[in-house]
Amino acid sequence: MSYLHCPTCQCAYNVANQAACPRCGVRAGAPLDPTEDVIAAAEQLARAVGRATPVQLAQAQAELAMRDANRALPAPDALRTTAPSLLRAVRAALAPAPKIS
Structure with a gap:
């Protein structure tokens, strides 16, 4: 083992x-400091958002909303996981840009 x-x-x-x-x-x-992982993930997200169609972005946004809604409350002594605000920020990044007329 x-x-x-x-x-x-x-x-x-x-x-x-x-x-x-x-x-x-x-x-x-993995290194103990996840800073580089966060930066790499943000860059990967930016590339994926740039390639995605509006339909794919809507699907991703719906999936993130479902995952956020299904999150159970952590045990009182559990280690903190990803902050819900981070998931909301990712969902906001996937939202279509407002149309300017």
Whole structure:
């Protein structure tokens, strides 16, 4: 067995079966500072939004709204996950630009 202790939350998990920590989501070998990951994800999102059609953007926005609505309340002692405001910001970025006449 290839068990690993997560550097963030110290949870032991089988790295052969799970690529990321089941408790906090940190991937094995990932740097502790996620700044570069956030920047890369923002750049990837910008490229995807540029390629997407209005219908695809509407589908993505609807899917994000559904995921946000289905989020369960975390346990009182659980680690914080992605802030709902971040999901709202992504949904706002996917919204069509207002028409200027």
